[in-house]
Amino acid sequence: MPAQPASRVPDEAQQPPDEPLWCKHCDTDQHLSVDSIQSHYPPLPNVVDVTYECNACRYSYEHTASIQRVALVLNRPGVTPGVLQFGGQFLHCGEPMKTQSHELRRIQCLLALGPRPSEQLYETCINTRILGCHCGFRMEIPD
Ligand SMILES: [Zn+2]
Ligand SMILES: [Zn+2]
Structure with missing residues (x-):
């Protein structure tokens, strides 16, 4: 029988946690509005630093998330998948x-x-x- 691979993909540990945009206070993402989106440092594909606020309870959050997570909350129809529209800016690969x-x-x-x-x-x-x-x-x- 073949032995199991000893190590997992080493890159996995380098990836920051991709947490969903979520209000822990209200336990929903229904009232979130995105305040700012910035390129993550060091730059990572599809990863941005996002700050957002819950309009229901006024809690503010800031963390690292993938473009896809942010897009779920921004939820703008008509924008090409993988592209994030924020204000007048378009982001791809986590960069403007x-x-x-x-x-x-x-x-x-x-x-x-x-x-x-x-x-x-x-x-x-x-x-x-x-x-x-x-x-x-x-x-x-x-x-
Ligand atoms: Zn809330
Ligand atoms: Zn790109």
Whole structure:
């Protein structure tokens, strides 16, 4: 019979505890609002330092959590998985994404005005921003 591996994955001990954002006082995460999100030091993939407050009992908390944990509370629909939106900032891999370039996009839309919609194509220009993460992930958002 093969012997059991003597050691576990050594990296596991290096990972900070990934605790859920939770109000221990109210025993729920229903009333939490995130105050700040900062890059963890030393930088770790998908890990941030988060401070948040419970709106019900006014307790404040601060600890290290994964992006996924924070996203559960921020719970913003429409944001790409793995990306955290906080205020005007987007985070990926636990770090704020940097603006790489600005683009001017032309979009065409069909405008239906009045009781008898006319099938006319209108062209609009919108400014967008390309955000990039050091891992190579990129996304485009309207500016
Ligand atoms: Zn509470
Ligand atoms: Zn990334």
